[in-house]
Amino acid sequence: MSNNAKLISNENFCENNMLMKLKAPLIASSTKPGQFINILCSPDNKLILRRPISIMDADSAKGTIDIAYEIRGEGTRLLAERKAGEVLDIMGPLGNGFLIDKTFKNIAIVGGGIGIYPLYFLAKKYSGCNIDVYMGYQCAKKVVLGDEFDREGCRVYLSTDDGSIGHGGYITDIFSKNYQKGMYDMVFVCGPEIMSRKVVSLVKNAGDRVQVSLEERMGCGIGACLVCSCEVKTAEGIGRKTVCKDGPVFDGAIVFPEV
Numbered sequence: 001m002s003n004n005a006k007l008i009s010n011e012n013f014c015e016n017n018m019l020m021k022l023k024a025p026l027i028a029s030s031t032k033p034g035q036f037i038n039i040l041c042s043p044d045n046k047l048i049l050r051r052p053i054s055i056m057d058a059d060s061a062k063g064t065i066d067i068a069y070e071i072r073g074e075g076t077r078l079l080a081e082r083k084a085g086e087v088l089d090i091m092g093p094l095g096n097g098f099l100i101d102k103t104f105k106n107i108a109i110v111g112g113g114i115g116i117y118p119l120y121f122l123a124k125k126y127s128g129c130n131i132d133v134y135m136g137y138q139c140a141k142k143v144v145l146g147d148e149f150d151r152e153g154c155r156v157y158l159s160t161d162d163g164s165i166g167h168g169g170y171i172t173d174i175f176s177k178n179y180q181k182g183m184y185d186m187v188f189v190c191g192p193e194i195m196s197r198k199v200v201s202l203v204k205n206a207g208d209r210v211q212v213s214l215e216e217r218m219g220c221g222i223g224a225c226l227v228c229s230c231e232v233k234t235a236e237g238i239g240r241k242t243v244c245k246d247g248p249v250f251d252g253a254i255v256f257p258e259v
Contacts, residue, residue: 025063032097038221112191136171210252
């Protein structure tokens with residue numbers, strides 16, 4: 001579904017990352033954590049392909065959504081130049097989101113880099129639960145959302161690759177040390193593939209439940225171009241699904257079939 005969304009703000013979030021707020025009532029009222037929008041970055045159609053960006057938060061009462069993105073290439077550079085008051089062409093909400101189950105009492109949220117952004121929306125949906133949040137960043141300059149997770153009552157574990165704040169090393173170091181079979185009703189994961197693989201392998205091999213949001217390059221965002229296909233485990237063996245349409249959130253039991 002294509003929508004015109006008014007740009008409310010587009011500001012620096014942390015080093016080389018932007019936080020954008022959009023007026024998009026239809027998306028705000030229907031989106032789920034883990035879903036994304038596909039956004040046309042340039043106002044003059046200079047770039048044909050849209051860019052997929054996860055929804056970080058949504059306020060159905062105000063009709064707004066928040067997205068955060070890292071400036072990586074031409075598309076996100078042009079997006080960072082868009083000004084408040086402009087109208088953006090977006091599609092969404094797209095994809096399948098995380099499971100929301102109010103019977104869960106204890107959950108873990110594991111994120112790395114920009115994969116942390118959609119997990120904030122997820123934590124808000126699980127308000128009132130016992131939530132452990134494991135967040136891994138490259139360095140202190142890229143650390144965001146710690147206070148926001150705190151306000152949601154989450155227990156926050158933080159790491160940086162360079163040791164500039166929190167644990168020096170990978171966030172999987174902390175998760176692996178803390179994790180015990182049966183301690184969580186569900187583990188939710190989003191971030192770099194190497195991090196996601198380690199967490200998924202640990203949890204599913206223990207027999208616990210895990211959901212993972214995969215990060216892949218996308219073309220169309222609706223499952224037509226097959227650019228983002230990934231291997232999954234099926235009853236017949238190994239099959240393929242599209243991350244944009246069948247995901248980006250998958251049951252950990254079927255992704256990374258080799259682990």
